[in-house]
Structure formats: C-alpha cells, structure tokens
Amino acid sequence: MRKVLIGVTALLSLASSAPAATLVGYAQLPADTFAAGPASGAYSGAGLRGQPRFSSQPVQGFSGVQFGKDGSYLFLSDNGFGSKADSADYLLRLYTLNLSARTAPSGEGKVGVGAFVQLRDPDRKVPWLIVNEASSERLLTGADFDVEGFAVAPDGTLWVGDEFGPYLLHFSADGRLLDAPIATPNLAGLPTLRGQAPIVIGHRGSSGTRPEHTLEAYRVAIEAGADFVEPDLVVTKDGVLIARHEPVIAVVDAAGKVLEATADVATRPEFASRLTTKKVDGVEVRGYFAEDFTLAELKTLKAVERLPALRGRAYDGQFQIPTLAEVIALVRDVEAKTGRKIGIYPETKHPTYFQQMGVNTSQLLIDTLKKEGFTDPARVFIQSFETANLKALKTDIMPKAGLNLPLVQLVSSPDEAPYDWAAGGDTRKYDVLATDAGLKEIATYASGVGAYKRWIITDKGQTTDFVTRAHAAGLLVHPWTFRNEATYLLPGYAGDPEAEMRQALRAGVDGFFTDFPATGARVVGQYTAPEVRSPQNPAYALGTSSAAANVGGSGGFEGVTLSPDGKTLYALLEKTVTGDLPGQLRLHAYDLAGKGWSLAGRYALDDAANAIGDLTPVNAGQYLVLERDNASGAAAKAKRVYLVSLNEKNADGTLKKTLVADLMNVKDPQGLAPSTQGGVFKFPYVTIENVLVLDANTLLVANDNNYPGTGGRGADVKDATEFLWLRLDTPLTLAPGVGRK
Structure with a gap:
C-alpha cells in the first residue's frame, strides 16, 4: 500500500x-x-x-x-x-x-x-x-x-x-x-495454469452456512455455484469412509467439557463408554473417535456446528453424518436434475494414523470410487497433507485399479510438517515443499498443490511469486481457506472477503477452497462471465x-x-x-x-x-x-x-x-x-x-x-x-x- x-x-x-x-x-x-x-x-x-x-x-x-x-x-x-x-x-x-x-x-x-x-x-x-x-x-x-x-x-x-x-x-x-x-x-485474462476458469471448491460443503460435512452443506454449496465439494474422509469401525474433518467427532477436556464437536455424540449416554484418549499425529486427543463406531451407530447421531460462537446453532440436530457413497449419490442426483456436472475433492485424513490401525484409506478411497463408478479424472481431485500416500496412489494403487486421477499435495504453514515425515524421523517442514525444488518434486507425483493461502498472500497483504513458481513446475494451485467472517480477513480488506478472493485470482490461482461458495462463485463469475455488463x-x-x-x-x-x-x-x-x-x-x-x-x-x-x-x-x-x-x-x-x-x-x-x-x-x-x-x-x-x-x-x-x-x-x-x-x-x-x- x-x-x-x-x-x-x-x-x-x-x-x-x-x-x-x-x-x-x-x-x-x-x-x-x-x-x-x-x-x-x-x-x-x-x-x-x-x-x-x-x-x-x-x-x-x-x-x-x-x-x-x-x-x-x-x-x-x-x-x-x-x-x-x-x-x-x-x-x-x-x-x-x-x-x-x-x-x-x-x-x-x-x-x-x-x-x-x-x-x-x-x-x-x-x-x-x-x-x-x-x-x-x-x-x-x-x-x-x-x-x-x-x-x-x-x-x-x-x-x-x-x-x-x-x-x-x-x-x-x-x-x-x-x-x-x-x-x-x-477479457479478464486471469493467469491460471492453462488459461482455464478457476474452480470454486466448497470447503467441507457450504460450511459457513450449514454444519460442515453434511449432505445439506454439500447441497447448499452446489446450489451456490461450487464446482467441487470437499469430503474429508475418515473410517468407521466397520470400514466405511464417512465425511468428517477429523477422526475425533467430539473433543472433550478432562472436566468433561466439549471443546469442539461436529456431532452430538457427547450428549448421548449410550455412547459414554466410547470416550477415550488417543494420539493423532503425535498429539494426545481426548474424545469420541469415528473408528470406534459402526456406521449404523454413527447414523443415529446428528451433526452440530463446529464453530457455534461464530456461526450459531440454527441447524444443530437436523442432519446425519454422510458416507462418501452418499456424497457421490447427491452429486449424481444434482447432475440428473440439472445437467450440471459437479466434482468431488476428497481428502484422506491422517493416513499414517489409520495405517497404524491397519487401514489403508487411500486404497479404500479408490475401491469406493470404483464401486460407485465415479472415476472421471475431470471430476475428482484426491488431496492429502502427507506425501507417501499420494506417491503410493500414483505408482501403485491407481495403476492397479486402472485409474489415473489427479492428486493434490496439501502444503500447510512453514512451521508444520507432513506427519509421515515426522513419524519417520524426517525433521524437514512444509517450507521445503514450497521451494522451486520442492515444487518440482511434487510435480513428479501430483497435478496440483493445495497451499495454505499465506504462501500466496502474506500476512501483510502482499502477493508472492508462489503461484508463478508452482505454474512453472506445471502444478495447479488451489489455496485454502477463504472465509467471509471478518475474524479471518486481513485488516487491509476492510471486512470485504471478495477483495481477498480477487487478489488470489489476480495472482493466478486455479481455484480455491471456501466456506462460502456463494461468495466464491460470485467473484469467479465476475471474471468468467462471457460479457462485460x-x-x-x-x-x-x-x-x-x-x-x-x-x-x-x-x-x-x-x-x-x-x-x-x-x-x-x-x-x-x-x-x-x-x-x-x-x-x-x-x-x-x-x-x-x-x-x-x-x-x-x-x-x-x-x-x-x-x-x-x-x-x-x-x-x-x-x-x-x-x-x-x-x-x-x-x-x-x-x-x-x-x-x-x-x-x-x-x-x-x-x-x-x-x-x-x-x-x-x-x-x-x-x-x-x-x-x-x-x-x-x-x-x-x-x-x-x-x-x-x-x-x-x-x-x-x-x-x-x-x-x-x-x-x-x-x-x-x-x-x-x-x-x-x-x-x-x-x-x-x-x-x-x-x-x-
């Protein structure tokens, strides 16, 4: 400025x-x-x-x-x-x-x-x-x-x-x-990788307006104009992929207070014995974990708002926890009714954590996509914060299934690290992946990079060269997460979430994750509308x-x-x-x-x-x-x-x-x-x-x-x-x- x-x-x-x-x-x-x-x-x-x-x-x-x-x-x-x-x-x-x-x-x-x-x-x-x-x-x-x-x-x-x-x-x-x-x-001329229109990804659905990872959140996201919806995936006790951001569906402190929850499990006395403490990516977490419940048990629960102080509780208790198959069915239903093709952008959560239990979530994801017949490379991105599982998908799991779906390497803040690295004693952090050499390495197994948005726009509001460098490596760039609430916006945007999105689009991003896909679709639409009016x-x-x-x-x-x-x-x-x-x-x-x-x-x-x-x-x-x-x-x-x-x-x-x-x-x-x-x-x-x-x-x-x-x-x-x-x-x-x- x-x-x-x-x-x-x-x-x-x-x-x-x-x-x-x-x-x-x-x-x-x-x-x-x-x-x-x-x-x-x-x-x-x-x-x-x-x-x-x-x-x-x-x-x-x-x-x-x-x-x-x-x-x-x-x-x-x-x-x-x-x-x-x-x-x-x-x-x-x-x-x-x-x-x-x-x-x-x-x-x-x-x-x-x-x-x-x-x-x-x-x-x-x-x-x-x-x-x-x-x-x-x-x-x-x-x-x-x-x-x-x-x-x-x-x-x-x-x-x-x-x-x-x-x-x-x-x-x-x-x-x-x-x-x-x-x-x-x-003639907007956005500098995307191939000159294509940027995509809007409904982050956990329209999670800014409905409880996250519910069919209703996904439905609202699609109606709002999202091109893709994002189901984060964890596993039930009986081996079914469900949409939750974390394996823990309610975090409870030592005094029994619920610190964060996406389901009402803590209010259900029949499940009180399931309260436990586990290590997730090396951090102890006390709560209720999806892998300790069968799908039938989880279906008795109701979704709740994860951020009630910010987004209220108007929709608590109305929606179930969906399976990946149900998300795909919703997308297919929309296509049948409207002719509009929507993609899914699944993330396999904590693959090392689940691998330690003997569950390969990457294999389970590919098996589910094959079973449901949802394998169009134009309508699926698979993402992960870890690296080994993406490489296994690229070199082993997908070839054996006869698939070649685009993979996206998620890159978090420079003080964090892929857990598969940390679990193996590798002390490097995500900043290694953000270097030119790191981006070229990602390009050997992935089609894109899902970058924490501060790699693209600094906390001072300055646009970096990250997108340009990623594009030079042949990678799509899909940053996360864009939200409407002022608490998530830099002061320079003066409370205007569209200004942040526009800055990212001008930087050349190929799409972005947002809790408010209606806002994202409106902003992208201003660039991609066929006419100036x-x-x-x-x-x-x-x-x-x-x-x-x-x-x-x-x-x-x-x-x-x-x-x-x-x-x-x-x-x-x-x-x-x-x-x-x-x-x-x-x-x-x-x-x-x-x-x-x-x-x-x-x-x-x-x-x-x-x-x-x-x-x-x-x-x-x-x-x-x-x-x-x-x-x-x-x-x-x-x-x-x-x-x-x-x-x-x-x-x-x-x-x-x-x-x-x-x-x-x-x-x-x-x-x-x-x-x-x-x-x-x-x-x-x-x-x-x-x-x-x-x-x-x-x-x-x-x-x-x-x-x-x-x-x-x-x-x-x-x-x-x-x-x-x-x-x-x-x-x-x-x-x-x-x-x-």
Whole structure:
C-alpha cells in the first residue's frame, strides 16, 4: 500500500509542476441551444412522464468529436438528460458544427449548428424493445443507448461506443443501424495454469452456512455455484469412509467439557463408554473417535456446528453424518436434475494414523470410487497433507485399479510438517515443499498443490511469486481457506472477503477452497462471465438480476477511436470491471475486418475515483486520453490530457502515460476566455469528453455540459459548451492522416 501511495503522490506532484498548455483559440455554445425535433424533457429521474420542459431537442451535451466535411466538426450527443430513466424523449444524434475561434482579444468566437444525423434502427437490428419500438424509423433515444464516443471508418460508416451495454454500434453514414449491437467480451485474462476458469471448491460443503460435512452443506454449496465439494474422509469401525474433518467427532477436556464437536455424540449416554484418549499425529486427543463406531451407530447421531460462537446453532440436530457413497449419490442426483456436472475433492485424513490401525484409506478411497463408478479424472481431485500416500496412489494403487486421477499435495504453514515425515524421523517442514525444488518434486507425483493461502498472500497483504513458481513446475494451485467472517480477513480488506478472493485470482490461482461458495462463485463469475455488463444492460430489464453486472453504471465505452491505418477500433471503458484492480480501465481493440476482440492494455487512473472522457489517436502506438475527477466549479482539481503509449508499460503492467495538458491550469496570456483570471484559464466542468488532434502542436478540447446542468461556472449558471484550441509546449509525433487534412 505504501508503494501505491508514494506513486500517486509523485504523479500528482508531476501533474502540478508540468508546463501548462496555452489557449490560442476560444469559442462557446450557449447551454440553451436547440435543434428541430419533438418536445423533450418530459421524464423525471424515476422514469415518470410529465409535461415536456423543452419544445424541441437540446443540441447538448457532446460526448465525442471527429472531423466533418469542409472544415466542419461532427459532435455526438450523449444519452440526454443524465440518466436512462429521464432520457426517453432525447434523440441520439451527430451534429455538424462550424467552429470559428476567437484568437485575439478583439476577435469573436462563433459556433454554428448545422445539419444532424439521426441515429435510428428501421431494420430492427436491436433485438430488445426500444422506446420507439412501434414507429417505422425507430429513432434511438437516450433511454435506449448511452452513446459516448465514435469514429468514422474508412468506408464512411460510423462506429459508436455505448455505456449501457456496453456495446459497439455500427451505423451507416446517415445513421442507420447496420448490425445488432455488439456485446463486450469479458477479457479478464486471469493467469491460471492453462488459461482455464478457476474452480470454486466448497470447503467441507457450504460450511459457513450449514454444519460442515453434511449432505445439506454439500447441497447448499452446489446450489451456490461450487464446482467441487470437499469430503474429508475418515473410517468407521466397520470400514466405511464417512465425511468428517477429523477422526475425533467430539473433543472433550478432562472436566468433561466439549471443546469442539461436529456431532452430538457427547450428549448421548449410550455412547459414554466410547470416550477415550488417543494420539493423532503425535498429539494426545481426548474424545469420541469415528473408528470406534459402526456406521449404523454413527447414523443415529446428528451433526452440530463446529464453530457455534461464530456461526450459531440454527441447524444443530437436523442432519446425519454422510458416507462418501452418499456424497457421490447427491452429486449424481444434482447432475440428473440439472445437467450440471459437479466434482468431488476428497481428502484422506491422517493416513499414517489409520495405517497404524491397519487401514489403508487411500486404497479404500479408490475401491469406493470404483464401486460407485465415479472415476472421471475431470471430476475428482484426491488431496492429502502427507506425501507417501499420494506417491503410493500414483505408482501403485491407481495403476492397479486402472485409474489415473489427479492428486493434490496439501502444503500447510512453514512451521508444520507432513506427519509421515515426522513419524519417520524426517525433521524437514512444509517450507521445503514450497521451494522451486520442492515444487518440482511434487510435480513428479501430483497435478496440483493445495497451499495454505499465506504462501500466496502474506500476512501483510502482499502477493508472492508462489503461484508463478508452482505454474512453472506445471502444478495447479488451489489455496485454502477463504472465509467471509471478518475474524479471518486481513485488516487491509476492510471486512470485504471478495477483495481477498480477487487478489488470489489476480495472482493466478486455479481455484480455491471456501466456506462460502456463494461468495466464491460470485467473484469467479465476475471474471468468467462471457460479457462485460453494466446495470443498465437490457438483459436486466428482461428479468435477469442486475446484481450480475460487472462494471459500474454507465461505465462502458466512454472513449472510442480508430487507429491511424483505419483497421482497428479502440474502445476504453470509463469504469473498472469488477475484479480488476481499482482504477485500472480496460482498453479494448476491435478488428474491423476480422470482427475480433483483444485487450490492448489497461489504463491506470491517477485516482480510482476518476473517470476518462475521450480517446483519440496520435500515431500507431500513442493515443490521447482525457482524464477527470468528478467535481465541478471550485471543487474541480483534475482535468487532464494524457499521452498514452500502447507499446510501453509500467512495472504493474499498465500503459505508460505522460501528462500533455493540465486543463485546470491553461495559460491564457491574451485573455481569450471570459473566465480567465490572472492569465490562467480553468475548465472546471464535471465532464471533459471531447478531444481531437488538429496538428502536431494543437488540440481541440470541449466539455459535455450534462444539459441542463449547472455548477461549472456558477451554482445557478447553466453549463455552456466551451471549445478550446490548445497549443502544446511539446509537439506530438503524428502519424500520416492524423490531424485536420
């Protein structure tokens, strides 16, 4: 965290000391500028219709600019009056503006509004209901799309970025929608071993919400979205594998107090004689042990919550102790009813302990899986904290059974050791397995490593290189255990369990164990959802919960532009996709010929609360980005133009950017703008959404006034649209064709 703060401070210091651009031209379009069209402004923010406030269509505000014909400019009107709900009568258009800059104190800046292109869908390309559904022309409105940026392709067609979907929209030169809206793929790019989606493993089932290792816990985990459920396995007196975390099902102290229990055995007087003391992995434990009970006896017991002080006792006494065969039957039943294939992730508990009793739990597990016909390698992982049993499974037990199931070596904290090592006099600890050599050794018999999560995220919240090293050895990484309760979270997560899961996913884990699979599935789903969707996506209006949205409201394509060669469309999201690092925005590339998407990079905001306003090319590898805070008037501090390199990256992998112009500190020595004070012009509007390169030394910049918003130039003053011609202190290196031809 300290490094991040230092970086931001340095960046802000650089921004404040950077040379300001110089205002060499100025013009203004009054806020109350209207064009022909139907009355508008009849809807409130709640979507209720009243009387129109305006007799025609407001020209403003503007959210994108390109060169027009004969020296004119094309400006894109955005979604209207500020929200989807109040913009159903605001028509989406491209306006032709003729701009004449004031370049001397005695001069006059002029803005002439010419013809417009009305965006429409007469061919019914939009597959959902739009506002003007029944009309022949189907004129598009601000309640249908939030259009924010656009580009003119070499063939003259228009490509427009939308924020509601977000979508790319393809129009003819005269505004006719040519294709169905193009959804945005979710290019999360998680660094898993094979690029596969991470799996969610229900740790002992949904043990955060139901008593662990019960059929109900497993059922709830599956319904919550778990890909695998984990039955820890111990053995009954009559040789049946059951699901319990430990062979001891109730721990009792010398005074008879129950210290921990997963079954109500201590309350059952008929079993009082079974209370005993045993050594489990070298540690004396007093209690009731599963291996001292037949399955029939255990079936008379009821499960209880192991952590009642944390998770309560609402479900105590309701569920039985299940066998492995019953867990498999549950999984099969789910598959039969839903078609969804769920895996099991069994752990043979304390194999050396049971081996000393003459029970080979590994052999018993393979025998049970064979008997139940559950042997698909894609649906079974076998895990253990010991090593010898996994090696025996790999080299002897599974080959004899004709099976080759993936094995996972569990790795606990560095102060602990595999008990088979300790029992044999080996003094090494788990940290040996976490070395490069140890990971390579694991890879000779196992497919993955189930690591204690502190190997991946330290107790200081720092991501290590463990996953990268394990992947280099060819191993999957499935860390444990992720829980929702604040008591299990590092302070830096501020009580947010999803933040911890996201950090692990960004580190590249291939899955994780969690007591709360509903939370895990939601987080993984944000990365693996096929599309990026905002809460305004039409899918949610059709009945899908907007809770599945993975980018903030109207957080879609704010910046859209074309590469200088006219082959690639670049589209920059305004807000961070859920799961990405705060303040990092995805820059998408869309191949106009191949119709394929790719991720061109990630743009890092100066502050995660900032937003971007526009995107325009300089050359094949460099683009200008407008970045702004969300304040206006005196509170506005950050309105900037950055030069971004697609070919240079910072240490964190984000695109390198260089400040070009601070719009809150523009030199105006001639006093061209009426608001200039002391030779300094400020551009204090909330949104700065238009930038265009005129030549190597000059930019055109304009704001979106969020009509009929106020606050930029005074609390009661409607925001006008101000057009700035800015001379840069350092010329840009332009590609041929960039700038006014």
